[in-house]
Amino acid sequence: MNTVLAIRQYVDKMIQNSGPGMKILLMDAKTTGVISMVYSQSEIMQKEVYLCDRLDNFKNREPLRHLKCLTFLRPTEENINLLSQELRAPLYGSYFLHWSNVISKSDVKRLAEADEQEVVREIVEYFADYIPINPHTFISNIPHGPIFTEVDLIDDKTAQNIALALMSYVLSVKKAPLIRFTEWSLPCQKIADKFSNLMNKESNLFDFSQRQGKPVLLILDRRDDCVTPLLNQWTYQAMVHELLTIKNHRVSLADAPDIPKDFKEVVLSPENDRFFAENLYADFGSVGQSLRALVERFQETAKSHQKVESIDDMKNFIENYPHFKQMSGTVSKHVAVVGELARLNEKYHLLEVSELEQDIACHANHSQNLQRLKQLISNSKIRDVDALRLVLLYALKYEAHSNNDIMGLVTKLKARGISEENISLVKALLKFGGVKKRKSDLFGSDPVAQTKRFIKGLQGVENIYTQHVPWMKSIIEDLLKGKAKDQLPYFNASSGRMGSGSAPVDPTFRPSEIIVFVIGGITYEEALAIHNINRAENRLCVVLGGTSMQNMKSFLEEIRSSKSKKIDPRAV
Structure with a gap:
């Protein structure tokens, strides 16, 4: 169920299965975002990946025939065309092709026909078409059109793309879930239907044992809770996203006064930043206290490096310098971020x-x-x-x-x-x-x-300031206790039938695990609620996904777009 671990394992397999030797990794814009969420550039290089580049940068890449080429791409028409073009005039000695979702047989045939020099060694589907935010949180990585419209319809392409992203996640963690969804929501119904059809069509991909019983995929509609995205936030990760916006772990401080040039954009990744990982869900006051303690530890470390008088002192300094430099960067980064949050809080009277x-x-x-x-x-x-x-x-x-x-x-x-x-x-x-x-x-x-x-x-x-509890929390807790709500009907994914024609709801059914997916996006406050449920259960039993990661600004844009977006009925 761990979203970060699933993606990391895919990346490790890509690299390991290609054997020893230096490699180049080619990606597209979307898959670059996926990998950047779980691995830093320096970590990738330690795994014999000499260079990371974009597939569409063909004209600026030099021929390096001694290198192996790993590709990690979405199976889109554009990528198939670009890769076919490259295989006809390969720049590298061998190619190992990896796809982030299901690739059609016709596309495989096109690539085989383009591989005139027989440089392709492997073609593998790795289901990683989603962005892991936290171990229990992800958002879809597939572009989609309008979800909510004046007539409450959703076009086929958008519904299919969202269903594909969902299938990618469940396959990456080897789950074949039962489906429940918000009955009144036409977008939820349609995506549930599309997802069920995909499970039926690709049934061979779901041929794995369910060791812990049957999980549930719960598809919810953002419109059932418009309060949560409107609230100011006071836990660290959520507050940063609300006031500064986090995108692929990156935060812009370009508009903050007196910020050093090196910190105009910072990376806040719980995978590579211990302080951030330890304070994701801490309230702002606690973050300030933790940061003060970190600064004091850094000051003590800095003092110890001031005395370099003997050969032993020099040795110790050289050995500890990388850690010292990393600690210095961590301190400076979080002082800048927390300082900006405090400035905005005071300037705009956010407590009141x-x-x-x-x-x-x-x-x-x-x-x-x-x-x-x-x-x-x-x-x-x-x-x-x-x-x-x-x-x-x-x-x-x-x-x-x-x-x-x-x-x-x-x-x-x-x-x-x-x-x-x-x-x-x-x-x-x-x-x-x-x-x-x-x-x-x-x-x-x-x-x-x-x-x-x-x-x-x-x-x-x-x-x-943190009294509010997201509406979904009680729904999930009821499901875990076997107290399913009547407004969340059962959808028998194996038969592809919905509503009254499907199997009856067993009110005492207690799923072993729950995957929650919100049409219209999720929030960091909801991610915190899921974190607390998992902590109470002492296991990762609930994962939260959505079409985007919302703050108030992005949520109001969603409402604006729903006012003006109309869909051709022939497309639904």
């Missing part, structure tokens, strides 16, 4: 904003929330985007409240000078994931949920 966000999301205090919200909207010190964020949360929470003042809040946003385009997102959000669209009990209105919330309130919370 976040406190109200959490109160709106987690408690039923309408009149109090409305009064505080009006005060904050009138406060010129908070960002326009945070004023909009708060109104969006209020609209979601109190859309059906008899005394809601959504229109009054919209008027206040206009008075702040917020653009009509952004103000229109209030109405668009309610159309996208409001009470008429979602079927989830997002705010816990049923008596059981209200009782749980009341008990939690009596017990108090450890941190008022």
Whole structure:
């Protein structure tokens, strides 16, 4: 189930199966992103990979006939054409071809016909068409078109591409899951259907034993929970993505003041950065304390290197210098990142904003929330985007409240000078994931949920800024306990039949493992919730995937696109 380990093992097999000797690794834009998430350039070079390059860089690559060439590519028409062209005039002595998903027999035939000099030694399908974020988190690596539209349809190509990405993951971890999905969601239904058809079509690929019982693939719709992507975050990884954005482990600090040139872009990878790995899910205050301790350790190490008086001192310095240099880089990098987060927090008064966000999301205090919200909207010190964020949360929470003042809040946003385009997102959000669209009990209105919330309130919370719990957490916990929700129907993947024609739901069925995939993207707060479930179970039993990794900015873009995207009915 470990996403990072699965990709690393594929890369290791590619290199080992080609035998000893120096190699070049050719990739495309997408597979470059996959490998960069699990291996650094220096680590790859230690495995006899002399050079990493792009397949489409043919004109700038020199002939090196003494090298073996490993390719790791997506089986696209463009890549087949480029590789066929290269095989007709090979630059390297031998080629080992690896594909990130299923390649058709016709494409294999085309490559064989192009291999006139018989340089191809191997063709292998390695199912790695997804981006591993954390060991229990991944996003699809296949380009897709609009998922949500005004008519709630999804085109065949987009659905097929998402299903292919899902198949890639389950094959990489050798799972043949049962499928459950959000019944009301047409995109979920269609992707579940496509995925089932792929399992049937490629049934020979799923011919492996299930040692721990039958896992479940749970396909959810982002529109059932529009609250989570709107919230400010206060754990390290999530906070960095919300305020600075993480893309393939890279974070831009180009807009931060007084940042050294070397730190305009930094890499935050839990695989290669021990401090980041240890503080992924720590709250911001704890990260600051841990960073202070790291700085103090570095200062002590630096002092010990100042005294180089004897031959032994010189030896010790040379031996420890790589570690010292690495520690120096780690300290400088995290001081820069944490410093920028602290600056933004203070500049935009995010603690005050976040406190109200959490109160709106987690408690039923309408009149109090409305009064505080009006005060904050009138406060010129908070960002326009945070004023909009708060109104969006209020609209979601109190859309059906008899005394809601959504229109009054919209008027206040206009008075702040917020653009009509952004103000229109209030109405668009309610159309996208409001009470008429979602079927989830997002705010816990049923008596059981209200009782749980009341008990939690009596017990108090450890941190008022992290009170919110993503909606999916309770769904997953119920599945693990054999208390499946009725709104998540069973889909018999082996027969390819859905709905009432499929096998009945066994309410006591307890899956050994769960793969959750969210159409419309996932968040780092949800990744934290899954991490906590796995920690409570003392094993990696739940993995979270999605079509993208969302923060508020990207989520609002999704809503904007859903307003304007229309699909030709003939394409669905």
